[in-house]
Amino acid sequence: MLFITNRVLEQGLTPLPESGSDFRLSRSINFVLDNNQAEQSFYCCQRIGPGNYIEIGSANLFDRLKVLEADQLLFFIHGFSTLPEQALEQTERLQRLIDALRQIGLRDSVKNPKVVVVPLIWPCDNSFGKVKDYFDDQKSADASGTAYMRLLQKFLAWREENSTLENPCLKRVNILSYSMGNRVLRSALNLSVKYYPQNSVALLFRNVFMAAADVANESLEPGNEGSMIPPMSRNVVVYHAADDLALRASKVANVNVSSAAGSRRLGHTGPGKMDKVPRNVYAIDCDDFNNQYDSPLGHTYFLEDPQTGDAGLLLRHAWACMRTGRVPVTPSAFPTSRIEILNDQQQI
Numbered sequence: 138m139l140f141i142t143n144r145v146l147e148q149g150l151t152p153l154p155e156s157g158s159d160f161r162l163s164r165s166i167n168f169v170l171d172n173n174q175a176e177q178s179f180y181c182c183q184r185i186g187p188g189n190y191i192e193i194g195s196a197n198l199f200d201r202l203k204v205l206e207a208d209q210l211l212f213f214i215h216g217f218s219t220l221p222e223q224a225l226e227q228t229e230r231l232q233r234l235i236d237a238l239r240q241i242g243l244r245d246s247v248k249n250p251k252v253v254v255v256p257l258i259w260p261c262d263n264s265f266g267k268v269k270d271y272f273d274d275q276k277s278a279d280a281s282g283t284a285y286m287r288l289l290q291k292f293l294a295w296r297e298e299n300s301t302l303e304n305p306c307l308k309r310v311n312i313l314s315y316s317m318g319n320r321v322l323r324s325a326l327n328l329s330v331k332y333y334p335q336n337s338v339a340l341l342f343r344n345v346f347m348a349a350a351d352v353a354n355e356s357l358e359p360g361n362e363g364s365m366i367p368p369m370s371r372n373v374v375v376y377h378a379a380d381d382l383a384l385r386a387s388k389v390a391n392v393n394v395s396s397a398a399g400s401r402r403l404g405h406t407g408p409g410k411m412d413k414v415p416r417n418v419y420a421i422d423c424d425d426f427n428n429q430y431d432s433p434l435g436h437t438y439f440l441e442d443p444q445t446g447d448a449g450l451l452l453r454h455a456w457a458c459m460r461t462g463r464v465p466v467t468p469s470a471f472p473t474s475r476i477e478i479l480n481d482q483q484q485i
Contacts, residue, residue: 138184138228139198142258143284144221145172151180151192162194168221173260173273175280179288184225195288199295202308208250209309209343209459211235214257216316216437217274217351221258228256230440231313234448238456249460252311257285259321278317282324289329289341309343311459312370315439316383316404319350323363330365342370344458348439348451349381349404356403358413363403367415372464374419376439376451376479377407378427383436411475418475419464425480426450450479 146166166182167190181198183191193201202210213231215224232254242249259281262273300306314322322345345366350356356363357373367373384405401409407420428435430442430449442449448456457465466477 138225138232138256139193139201140182140184140225140228140256140258141179141198141288142168142182142221143176143179143281144258144260145169145174145176146180146192148192150178151194162192162197164192166190166192170220170263173262173277175260175277175284177283177287179284187222195291195295199292199299202253202255203299203306205253205308206251207253207308209252209311211252211254211311211313211459212257213254214259214312214314214318214321216318216349217261217278218270219261220263224256224258227440228254231452234441234452235456238448238453242460250309252459257288257318257321259285259318274317275320278320279324281321282326282328285321285325286328286332289325290333293339293341309459310341311344311346312342313346313348313439313455314350315348316436317351319347319352319363319403322347323352323356323366326365326369327362339369340371343462344372344374344455345370346374346376346455346458347403348376349378349384349436350375350402351384352403353400354403354406354409355400355413357408357415357418358410367417370417371462372417372419372458373415374421374455374458374464375403375407376421376423376454377404378423378435378438379405380424380428381405381436382434407476416475419466420476421451421454422476422478423451425478450481454479 147169148164148166151162180192181195183193185191213228215227235252235254239249239251260277262270296306312322352363355361357367358364381404384402408414408418411420423438427438430438438449439451440449441447454465466474
């Protein structure tokens with residue numbers, strides 16, 4: 138499994154190539170789990186097995202992504218209080234569930250893309266105490282934007298040099314950001330717009346899936362910190378649940394930080410005012426099943442249905458978006474509706 142991280146490594150920064158050498162990086166690495174400093178550098182790596190990792194460098198990683206037998210990439214940004222091996226295990230589950238959905242489609246003679254999941258591992262706290270972890274992770278998530286802004290711009294530069302008419306790179310790119318991972322996404326794109334305005338209107342992503350997003354519910358409105366996300370994606374799909382107890386606690390925890398941060402969370406209510414967000418933003422209400430999937434908090438509902446072990450409703454909906462490039466919503470009295478209540482009644 139390929140992955141990218143900005144966690145502190147025991148081996149230190151990536152070694153520089155010697156002048157004139159044909160240098161291709163491959164070194165064993167491990168994480169300093171007690172250090173949740175957000176590195177400004179990012180490291181492109183491969184997981185050989187549990188606890189066994191090598192750094193391969195950005196050139197190798199981009200080249201591998203280009204030649205992968207895959208039609209689409211799904212970058213996965215994990216949530217709060219998640220250590221690297223936990224994030225990689227979540228990625229394995231996510232990849233397995235998506236592969237199973239594809240096989241179902243192939244058996245039914247439906248054309249389905251092959252999607253490869255690549256996790257972005259940012260530095261969560263390894264200390265005792267969830268409240269302390271929460272605020273430490275907030276800082277790390279925001280600070281991680283610098284590394285992933287640099288990753289995005291390095292990828293764009295590589296694509297410019299390595300995707301030609303004779304040898305194009307045609308893979309579509311999607312992002313699934315979960316919980317506090319949405320702060321990482323928001324920060325990275327904010328900084329990209331600030332330092333690379335020439336790329337700020339590029340339609341870089343096919344779908345951005347914001348699951349149980351721990352950011353304010355007005356974030357996607359013009360002038361707010363997440364306002365750059367819709368212009369950079371064909372579809373922005375917000376999955377939310379009113380009885381997500383983790384996000385209720387997040388709202389309370391953020392009340393004393395600032396009035397904006399203390400507002401209701403995007404993953405709790407969806408966009409605060411749908412008429413104020415761009416028309417490619419969709420609000421998908423997951424209140425009918427989130428607590429069935431994750432009792433009692435109702436926060437981790439983006440993977441499998443625990444009763445069947447198969448892909449859950451959210452992931453099946455996201456799969457339909459990746460497969461078609463369009464967001465499935467039930468026809469209503471409003472033909473342009475961008476709101477959906479997701480439950481077992483839908484045929485996705």
